[in-house]
Amino acid sequence: MTQPAFQPGDRVVLPPYGIGVVQGTCQRPVGGQEQAYYQVDFANTSSRAYVPVAAPTGAGLRAALTVRDMPALLDTLKSSTLNLPRQWAARHRRVAEILASGDPFELAILTCELRRWNVQRGLPDLDRQALRRAIRLLEQEVSGLLDGEAERVQQLLVTAWNESPQE
Known part of the structure; x- marks a missing residue:
């Protein structure tokens, strides 16, 4: 290799x-x-x-990601699922692995799933911190890319940051 x-x-x-x-x-x-x-x-x-x-x-x-990667990243952010463990310790380990890897597509999948959980029922504090850490890592990577898709990714990340659970 x-x-x-x-x-x-x-x-x-x-x-x-x-x-x-x-x-x-x-x-x-x-x-x-x-x-x-x-x-x-x-x-x-x-x-x-x-x-x-x-x-x-x-x-x-x-x-780092390029403009060519933005359509796939946007799709991943919109429609991915991740089968996270419901038990806190196991979930925390899995989330920590994803955050440490820094892989943007794994971060996008994690962001999509935690965002879904947040909207459906709200997140406990540590999961909310993980969601925000994943968003920050993705924002870093997308910042500076001048492209319509990159702007849509950034808008989606801002929306996810500010969302609160549905009543």
Whole structure:
């Protein structure tokens, strides 16, 4: 399996930091040997990460969503289902796994399901926090994309953030 090659200026995601931009590559000493690393900077923070060029996916680095991904993401946000456990501890573990993965389509599925639960009966505090965390992660990834579909995704996320249970 070949590793992705990132170029300076590429938008990338590195869980748990979120969306960043590859600034270039650099050499850093590790164990007495020089190793090549991607330098990833994160907007609005002073955070910077160095990810091994030889194994970026091992560190969780992936390309950010693009305009081409927006129709599929919008469909996922509108009509996905997820069979979450009803028992809190098991549900919490599953939700934490999805949030930690940072996979935008899994986050969209989680958002869709928790949104449905919220509208139907309201969410307990920890589930509401998970819903808002998933929305924030998706908003980060969609922000900056100039496209009608991306705008619809952002509008749906704002709606989901502000929804309350039906009476």
